[in-house]
Amino acid sequence: MSPLPLPPRRYLLEAFDALLTQVAVLAPDGEILEVNRAWSVFAEESGGRDSVGSNYLQVCDASRGPDEADAHATAAGIRAVLADRQAAFELEYPCDTPLQRRFFLVRVTSFQSGHQRLAMVAHEDITRRKLAELEVLALNHSLEQRVAQRTAELQASEEALTRLNVQLEASQQALEEKNQALEASNRDLAQFAFVASHDLQEPLRTIGVYADVLRHRYQGTLDARAEGYLGHIGEQVKRARHLVRDVLALARVSVQPELQPLALEPLWEELTASLPWPADAHWQAGPLPPVLAEESQVRQLLTNLLSNAIRFRSPAPLVVSLRAQVTGPDVQFSLQDNGIGLAPEHTEQVFVMFQRLHSRVETGGNGIGLAVCRKIVERHGGRIWLESAGTGGTTVHFTLKAAPA
Structure with a gap:
């Protein structure tokens, strides 16, 4: 080629x-x-x-x-x-x-x-190429500025977060110290209430004994007014002793309980067998899952609730039922009766200490039982509330932590 x-x-x-x-x-x-x-x-x-x-x-x-x-x-x-x-x-x-x-x-x-x-x-x-290069450089510079700005903002956020964490740790430490001081104060208060209640029992018992001695020794020689005075002394002594026992019960639940797995069905059987039920009463309970609780306080809780059902019963035969339902980490209990009930606007008032909706002559009690119940439930990390239609019957709901499987 x-x-x-x-x-x-x-x-x-x-x-x-x-x-x-x-x-x-x-x-x-x-x-x-x-x-x-x-x-x-x-x-x-x-x-x-x-x-x-x-x-x-x-x-x-x-x-x-x-x-x-x-x-x-x-x-x-x-x-x-x-x-x-x-x-x-x-x-x-x-x-x-x-x-x-x-x-x-x-x-x-x-x-x-x-x-x-x-x-x-x-x-x-080379204008076209150079302008493109300059544009790329400008974009890179802008990007670097934005990255630097974001980095500075992130650093500022991290520093602010660090300061907040330090403040939070300080607050948590202060809160822990206050909680420890509060627990110590509650223990001291519970101990004081226990000692005071125990020491009050003896003079009340002595007053009651002397009132009985006077009534029996001078029976028939006192006029009606003196007999009435002695009767009032005996009633007030009895009321004071009940009040001291109630205050002592409240003091016992002021300290944080130690939670342990607790089977409720044996406790329910034992407790219901020991209560003074009316002859025509009927009580029952569905399956009761185990809970994390302190046995003596749960016993006090159920005793107070069942005693209220007995005390505030209606003329109809008393019917009491306890149901339980697992809701996530908690067990919700519902204790229902067919008693005299209460007005819906009073469902919160009854949990206040010494608040009474009925006269002491009609039902007895010092108005402290449901306050003790709320204290027990809240100490166990739960809550308690009432439902009432106002025309008869009351349902008490409360929650406790479910025991691990």
């Missing part, structure tokens, strides 16, 4: 002129020997200082103003290439107009023509 013939010289010159890059050929002293059409157009726009015949090195050396440094660097690069100190030289530089921002890349290479080393200088318009 024969080689392709070389193109005529006129084609080479036309191709040289067709280049969009501005190209010039320089003599060893910097004189411009040849330029293409793109260089000529640019030279005309710039005032013709760097056209054929002018000395490009002198034009660069004479440059002043914003372009001075780039022009001087270009001249130094051309001299280095012509002196064969370096193979090529490249420099990117701005060349703005009043209406447009532009960037160029100057490349300087050399070639041998006869006995002379000539330089070829090419200026390529």
